[in-house]
Amino acid sequence: MFDVLIVGGGPAGLSAALMLGRCRRRVLVCDIGEPRNRRAAALHGYLTRDGIAPAAFNELGRRELPQYGIEFRCVGVTAVAAGANDCRVTLANGGAERGRFLLLATGVIDDLPAIPGLDACYGRSVFHCPYCDGWEWRDRRLAVIGHAPQEAQLALGLRTWSGDLVLCSNGRRIGTSQRDRLARNGIRVRDERIARIEHQDGMLSAVVFDGEHVLPRDAIFFTTGQHPQSALAQSLGCALTPRGTIKTGDLSDTNVARVFVAGDASRDAQFVVVAAAEGVKAAMAINRALQAEELKP
Numbered sequence: 001m002f003d004v005l006i007v008g009g010g011p012a013g014l015s016a017a018l019m020l021g022r023c024r025r026r027v028l029v030c031d032i033g034e035p036r037n038r039r040a041a042a043l044h045g046y047l048t049r050d051g052i053a054p055a056a057f058n059e060l061g062r063r064e065l066p067q068y069g070i071e072f073r074c075v076g077v078t079a080v081a082a083g084a085n086d087c088r089v090t091l092a093n094g095g096a097e098r099g100r101f102l103l104l105a106t107g108v109i110d111d112l113p114a115i116p117g118l119d120a121c122y123g124r125s126v127f128h129c130p131y132c133d134g135w136e137w138r139d140r141r142l143a144v145i146g147h148a149p150q151e152a153q154l155a156l157g158l159r160t161w162s163g164d165l166v167l168c169s170n171g172r173r174i175g176t177s178q179r180d181r182l183a184r185n186g187i188r189v190r191d192e193r194i195a196r197i198e199h200q201d202g203m204l205s206a207v208v209f210d211g212e213h214v215l216p217r218d219a220i221f222f223t224t225g226q227h228p229q230s231a232l233a234q235s236l237g238c239a240l241t242p243r244g245t246i247k248t249g250d251l252s253d254t255n256v257a258r259v260f261v262a263g264d265a266s267r268d269a270q271f272v273v274v275a276a277a278e279g280v281k282a283a284m285a286i287n288r289a290l291q292a293e294e295l296k297p
Helices: 011-022 054-063 150-160 176-184 232-236 272-294
Strands: 002-007 027-030 071-073 077-082 087-091 096-104 108-110 142-146 165-168 187-190 194-200 203-209 214-216 219-223 226-228 259-261
Touching: 002 011, 002 087, 011 027, 011 054, 011 272, 077 096, 077 232, 096 272, 142 150, 150 165, 150 176, 150 187, 150 219, 176 187, 203 219, 232 259, 259 272
Parallel strands: 002 027, 002 096, 027 071, 096 259, 142 165, 142 219, 165 187
Antiparallel strands: 077 087, 087 096, 108 226, 194 203, 203 214
């Protein structure tokens, strides 16, 4: 039996595995290789790793695990269970494993706007996070798409990176107070429904509205929500936040005994560097829980 089963081999899961390995714990990491940022050319804001490709970053992390005896399997997990004394994962290849604790680091998936052409641009000229990609598109022609009131907040936030901003409401009405504030900050609003996104190999050229009205743009930032990449935590009865992510304590603990959640699936600040830090915090909490069971009072 493993000490810890980790589902998800992104920054949170790998970071947790590394620390738990250094705590001399027997760890299994299961991952299917489909992280949220897999379509991005580079990740940013991670000291010493700014600009590295996500796949390359994860590969570097996996290379550090064998020296600590950590087992990594490229396999999906189809079901999980948590009992009084251990946890169990059912693997997509038909196998199963048991561990004393379970860490879910499966991340989230962005809900892309259902606009023809937009999916082909995702990760190349369509983005969800200005902190991650705003610098690369500074002083360019940007459009914002989303749900109220987050769309206006995103548009206002993007003023840090560009003065040429257009909020595209896609047929929805923007409130007078929001519209006025946007105007005071030099942000235009287009109310028409969006017919499609024009692009060349994923590089945006224009937003096309009903009636074939064309708005030339270089990039789009969107805020239309997200959902957990995996329903494993919900199947265990883990509580959710209003945003739809898993509700956790300060050390990534959940309301289900022996189950921890780290990374984008749990916290509000969804950055690679934060996910890695959460993995370390979760690992420390799990190691302390293991120590509590092992040490005599």
